[in-house]
Amino acid sequence: MASKTGRAKRLTRRSFLKLVGGASLVGVSLNLAGCGKPLTAEKAAGGEGWMPTQYNVPGSWPTQVRGRVPIDPSNPSITRDDQKCILCGQCIEVCKNVQTVYENYQLPLKNDLVCVHCGQCTHWCPSGAITEVDDIDKVFKALNDPDVHVVVQTAPATRVGLGEEFGLPVGTNVEGKQVSALKKLGFDAVFDTNFTADLTIMEEGTELVKRLTGQLQEPLPQLTSCCPGWVKFVEYFYSDLIHHLSSAKSPQQMEGALIKTYYAKAKKVEPKKIFSVSIMPCTAKKFECQRPEFIDAGKELQDDQVSADVDIVLTTRELARMIKKAGIDFLSLPDQNYDSLMGKSTGAAIIFGTTGGVMEAAVRSAWYLVTGEQPPAALWTLTPVRGMEGIKEGTVNIPGAGDVKVAVAHGLGNARQLMDEVRAGKSPYHFIEVMACPGGCQYGGGQPRASAPPSNNVRESRTKTLYDMDAQNTLRNSHDNPEIAQIYQDFLGTPMSDLAHHLLHTEYTSRANVLKSKKG
Numbered sequence: 001m002a003s004k005t006g007r008a009k010r011l012t013r014r015s016f017l018k019l020v021g022g023a024s025l026v027g028v029s030l031n032l033a034g035c036g037k038p039l040t041a042e043k044a045a046g047g048e049g050w051m052p053t054q055y056n057v058p059g060s061w062p063t064q065v066r067g068r069v070p071i072d073p074s075n076p077s078i079t080r081d082d083q084k085c086i087l088c089g090q091c092i093e094v095c096k097n098v099q100t101v102y103e104n105y106q107l108p109l110k111n112d113l114v115c116v117h118c119g120q121c122t123h124w125c126p127s128g129a130i131t132e133v134d135d136i137d138k139v140f141k142a143l144n145d146p147d148v149h150v151v152v153q154t155a156p157a158t159r160v161g162l163g164e165e166f167g168l169p170v171g172t173n174v175e176g177k178q179v180s181a182l183k184k185l186g187f188d189a190v191f192d193t194n195f196t197a198d199l200t201i202m203e204e205g206t207e208l209v210k211r212l213t214g215q216l217q218e219p220l221p222q223l224t225s226c227c228p229g230w231v232k233f234v235e236y237f238y239s240d241l242i243h244h245l246s247s248a249k250s251p252q253q254m255e256g257a258l259i260k261t262y263y264a265k266a267k268k269v270e271p272k273k274i275f276s277v278s279i280m281p282c283t284a285k286k287f288e289c290q291r292p293e294f295i296d297a298g299k300e301l302q303d304d305q306v307s308a309d310v311d312i313v314l315t316t317r318e319l320a321r322m323i324k325k326a327g328i329d330f331l332s333l334p335d336q337n338y339d340s341l342m343g344k345s346t347g348a349a350i351i352f353g354t355t356g357g358v359m360e361a362a363v364r365s366a367w368y369l370v371t372g373e374q375p376p377a378a379l380w381t382l383t384p385v386r387g388m389e390g391i392k393e394g395t396v397n398i399p400g401a402g403d404v405k406v407a408v409a410h411g412l413g414n415a416r417q418l419m420d421e422v423r424a425g426k427s428p429y430h431f432i433e434v435m436a437c438p439g440g441c442q443y444g445g446g447q448p449r450a451s452a453p454p455s456n457n458v459r460e461s462r463t464k465t466l467y468d469m470d471a472q473n474t475l476r477n478s479h480d481n482p483e484i485a486q487i488y489q490d491f492l493g494t495p496m497s498d499l500a501h502h503l504l505h506t507e508y509t510s511r512a513n514v515l516k517s518k519k520g
């Protein structure tokens with residue numbers, strides 16, 4: 001049917017559903033197709049992969065149209081193409097039953113559409129309607145400006161995901177080709193976020209030791225703070241427990257601050273001319289880099305023209321699109337190394353990319369920080385905190401500190417269980433690691449899609465590669481990284497020094513005023 005303008009009116013899936021819903025047609029039954037065994041939310045989260053029979057359930061229109069999570073148009077992390085949305089409710093399924101965000105608050109909301117930006121809905125969306133916010137053009141613009149010095153960092157998990165976008169088997173390590181592609185795209189320096197993962201361990205580990213020994217008057221258990229989705233979850237639902245969060249920034253934000261201070265000084269580049277990009281497996285990092293807390297490099301330099309410490313975050317998927325758009329033959333690229341100064345890392349840093357990895361890395365260096373001795377080889381394979389079980393726990397006896405009880409949770413529903421214990425004063429742990437995404441960063445919201453809902457087979461393949469890279473590394477402990485020793489000697493002084501605290505630590509803010517939690 002033609003409109004008054006002469007153009008045919010486009011019939012989208014959503015407008016069709018609306019039409020059928022209002023037609024009052026007798027006997028119309030709307031099935032959203034599929035075959036195979038229906039999946040429960042619990043099975044889908046742990047995963048045998050998506051089968052479209054979630055939609056083929058008893059009942060007829062409109063009960064099978066399950067709705068969708070609200071996404072603010074100004075959300076910096078995720079967006080939705082309404083013409084692709086089939087109102088299947090899969091985004092609600094993961095947000096409500098896996099991440100325990102959706103509907104865990106009372107309506108009406110005050111001034112915020114509640115979102116922790118984890119992006120797991122992008123993996124569960126079978127039509128590809130929900131994606132990350134695309135920032136590729138901003139990066140191309142910076143790369144094409146001769147007056148801008150463009151620096152990039154890459155997270156540990158990106159190197160075991162990027163290859164899948166070019167047809168390589170799941171979990172293939174493409175670190176060397178990823179570096180090569182970034183240099184071919186025109187970045188002036190290519191750094192490894194693993195460097196500041198090692199630095200995070202030195203800062204966060206020192207903080208943990210000080211809490212354990214009473215030198216720091218902050219409560220136990222200490223909670224990890226490198227996952228921005230998890231941090232925002234705490235700010236929303238457990239704001240009374242914010243002081244349990246480590247004050248250490250995430251590796252991304254530490255690297256961003258150092259790029260515009262330490263690197264700028266070493267290379268004699270004006271900080272205001274630096275455009276800092278990070279390649280992350282995580283959509284929540286797009287939100288994190290815009291937080292007002294993270295402009296510390298500008299404050300340190302007393303330069304109002306210095307922008308945020310990290311200017312733009314691209315996901316692994318966005319990097320793949322950039323490479324393809326630039327016409328780069330990724331598979332034929334030679335392997336190249338990261339640039340020095342902030343490019344060297346240890347095996348402890350690489351396992352930051354999976355659930356339990358931060359804890360394992362921290363325990364290795366906590367042993368060293370307490371005893372002054374290298375950790376025993378048994379701590380290089382800390383089995384109790386490995387694997388895809390939702391909550392894992394263990395105990396490490398550190399001479400001089402006694403039994404240190406640790407726990408690991410991935411997926412915010414699992415984290416909620418641990419936090420309820422902390423709130424009730426019943427938590428036996430000294431240190432808790434949480435990653436918002438099931439499986440950790442290697443299945444973050446910006447990683448290549450596999451099945452919907454996600455499968456543990458994919459998570460386990462990527463994780464195995466990260467652990468293999470750790471095992472093959474000649475340096476297994478963060479405190480053994482020579483570039484870490486150099487930056488403390490030349491710039492920072494000691495872990496948690498005044499300068500280190502200023503550039504590498506932060507404070508978080510309660511968001512409880514924007515909602516009323518149903519459970520708190």
